[in-house]
Amino acid sequence: xxxxxxxxxxxxxxxxxxxxxxxxxxxxxxxxxxxxxxxxxxxxxxxxxxxxxxxxxxxxxxxxxxxxxxxxxxxxxxxxxxxxxxxxxxxxxxxxxxxxxxxxxxxxxxxxxxxxxxxxxxxxxxxxxxxxxxxxxxxxxxxxxxxxxxxxxxxxxxxxxxxxxxxx
Numbered sequence: 001x002x003x004x005x006x007x008x009x010x011x012x013x014x015x016x017x018x019x020x021x022x023x024x025x026x027x028x029x030x031x032x033x034x035x036x037x038x039x040x041x042x043x044x045x046x047x048x049x050x051x052x053x054x055x056x057x058x059x060x061x062x063x064x065x066x067x068x069x070x071x072x073x074x075x076x077x078x079x080x081x082x083x084x085x086x087x088x089x090x091x092x093x094x095x096x097x098x099x100x101x102x103x104x105x106x107x108x109x110x111x112x113x114x115x116x117x118x119x120x121x122x123x124x125x126x127x128x129x130x131x132x133x134x135x136x137x138x139x140x141x142x143x144x145x146x147x148x149x150x151x152x153x154x155x156x157x158x159x160x161x162x163x164x165x166x167x168x
Contacts (some may be wrong), residue, residue, distance in 0.1 A: 014091030037071030
């Protein structure tokens with residue numbers, strides 16, 4: 001990672017499977033900022049979810065901290081997170097790369113999800129395929145509303161991510 005403006009509160013967004021959590025961990029390793037995985041706040045280990053109110057209370061507590069990396073889209077709360085962030089990293093990768101990323105983590109325990117995926121759920125794969133048409137435009141609209149002091153860094157490939165971290 002090259003010499004850059006100081007990052008203290010970063011958001012990592014993008015399609016599922018793009019590598020958001022991997023990116024967040026690398027950023028954590030470089031900057032020492034604590035990571036907040038929105039999936040860990042929202043999902044219970046049994047696959048159910050907390051209430052919106054519980055999620056919002058937990059998120060509010062995290063946002064009140066002075067330093068963090070928040071991994072996840074959750075568009076309903078993105079505007080609120082943008083108001084506190086100084087940097088947003090948008091992993092805007094092609095659908096095929098995201099599907100491959102999601103498939104590659106099957107069967108592996110992850111710190112960003114409270115269970116181990118046993119298969120690539122067809123509904124989840126369909127969500128990834130539809131992301132560019134259904135979610136990406138909303139995400140871009142919200143990113144356009146970020147405060148002027150909040151920097152946006154967009155990556156279109158894993159090679160660009162690697163170059164950002166000075167790898168390969």
